[in-house]
Amino acid sequence: MIARRLDLVIAVLFLASLALPVIDMATGLVDDPDIDENRSLATFPELGGSRDAWRAFGPAFESWFADHMGLRGSLVATFRFLNQDLLDSADSVLTGRDGWLFLLRDTVDYADRLPLPADLCGRNPFDASELAAWVEALEENRRRVEALGARYVLMIVPNKQSVHGDRMPDRIRCRRGPRRLDQLTDALAARPGFPLLALDQAFSIHAGLGEQLWFRTDTHWDGTGAVLGYRVLIDHVEDRLGRELPDAVDSGAVEIDPMKGSGWGLARMLGRVRESRERATVIDRLDPRAPSIGNELPGHSRGPLRPPERFRHEDESLPTVLALHDSFFGQRFKYLLAESFSQADFVWHRGEPSLGPDLDLVRELKPDIVVHEMVERNLLHPYFDTDRSD
Numbered sequence: 001m002i003a004r005r006l007d008l009v010i011a012v013l014f015l016a017s018l019a020l021p022v023i024d025m026a027t028g029l030v031d032d033p034d035i036d037e038n039r040s041l042a043t044f045p046e047l048g049g050s051r052d053a054w055r056a057f058g059p060a061f062e063s064w065f066a067d068h069m070g071l072r073g074s075l076v077a078t079f080r081f082l083n084q085d086l087l088d089s090a091d092s093v094l095t096g097r098d099g100w101l102f103l104l105r106d107t108v109d110y111a112d113r114l115p116l117p118a119d120l121c122g123r124n125p126f127d128a129s130e131l132a133a134w135v136e137a138l139e140e141n142r143r144r145v146e147a148l149g150a151r152y153v154l155m156i157v158p159n160k161q162s163v164h165g166d167r168m169p170d171r172i173r174c175r176r177g178p179r180r181l182d183q184l185t186d187a188l189a190a191r192p193g194f195p196l197l198a199l200d201q202a203f204s205i206h207a208g209l210g211e212q213l214w215f216r217t218d219t220h221w222d223g224t225g226a227v228l229g230y231r232v233l234i235d236h237v238e239d240r241l242g243r244e245l246p247d248a249v250d251s252g253a254v255e256i257d258p259m260k261g262s263g264w265g266l267a268r269m270l271g272r273v274r275e276s277r278e279r280a281t282v283i284d285r286l287d288p289r290a291p292s293i294g295n296e297l298p299g300h301s302r303g304p305l306r307p308p309e310r311f312r313h314e315d316e317s318l319p320t321v322l323a324l325h326d327s328f329f330g331q332r333f334k335y336l337l338a339e340s341f342s343q344a345d346f347v348w349h350r351g352e353p354s355l356g357p358d359l360d361l362v363r364e365l366k367p368d369i370v371v372h373e374m375v376e377r378n379l380l381h382p383y384f385d386t387d388r389s390d
Helices: 002-027 051-068 072-086 116-120 128-147 180-189 199-208 223-241 265-270 331-338 356-365 376-380
Strands: 093-095 101-103 151-157 254-262 277-285 292-294 309-312 320-325 343-348 369-375
Touching: 093 265, 101 116, 101 265, 116 376, 128 151, 128 180, 128 356, 151 180, 151 199, 151 223, 151 376, 180 376, 199 223, 223 254, 223 277, 223 331, 223 369, 254 331, 277 331, 309 331, 320 356, 331 343, 343 356, 369 376
Parallel strands: 151 369, 320 343, 320 369
Antiparallel strands: 093 101, 254 277, 292 309, 309 343
């Protein structure tokens, strides 16, 4: 008798647990916490008159329900507390020292993308075929760009943990082996005159002197880091062209200002925007000589949020540049770089080793300099179909 009653109680509790989310959606019984997931939640789908619209309604409704289910905020908050605070095992973000956050895996979910800390410790090196494929693709970029009359510059921005590794949690500390960037740098150094920008060394020196070069709660460099990267790039271009270029900061076009605020991108991924605090620097525009004239290359847009942008300097005697870039060349970095060129075109390029169709832009624009920029973690992506040795 007691066993039957216990079974009945369990069954009732089970059915109630299934019904509670729907009851909460209908009544608003529970005041769910506001969860920042660094993404837009699915909207309720519209029913159309076509057969395809009816077919699409089911999956779209499922996505909407998953994002708006009753008690979802409480469940997500509980999961984050258990996973991040108690177990310290977040999937994508690593909590470091003194409020520093680090990306554990790339923000794009590639199944074959390798974890960043393992690369920092030298545990996932290129095999011989992968390294050879990268070197050959980059060398081909150089040959084809120079054949079109421009100078090619490969600019690899180091990972945050490669620069500020002293802020990583103690359990990640390891005896460092060669990173993939180290391997690629050595291989390209064997190619006479290959124009690889040595950002890694300059950033390590400045970080060793105690300078903060990255946002504590984001994946990107702050104003100080951006200006350092800009000046290393301009020094390289001046050497290649044999002439001096205007400096955006020294000319008064921009300045670096301190900032304080709530957490940024990595804090959003953890749902800790309010709890996290950011102290860094940002670039402010003061008296620009190179205003933006908007998107002059609409055929090369990479979606509505990634249009090309052109800046034109009042000094037409300066050289021109085409920058093929990822998110490290954000709007504020564009302000910097544009001040050193008569015309600066910025076109989104996620960081693939081969420039591919973007070489048509070089042919069309005839720039003096082509900057091919990517971030170090891009080297972990399996672009080439090679067999890794065991």
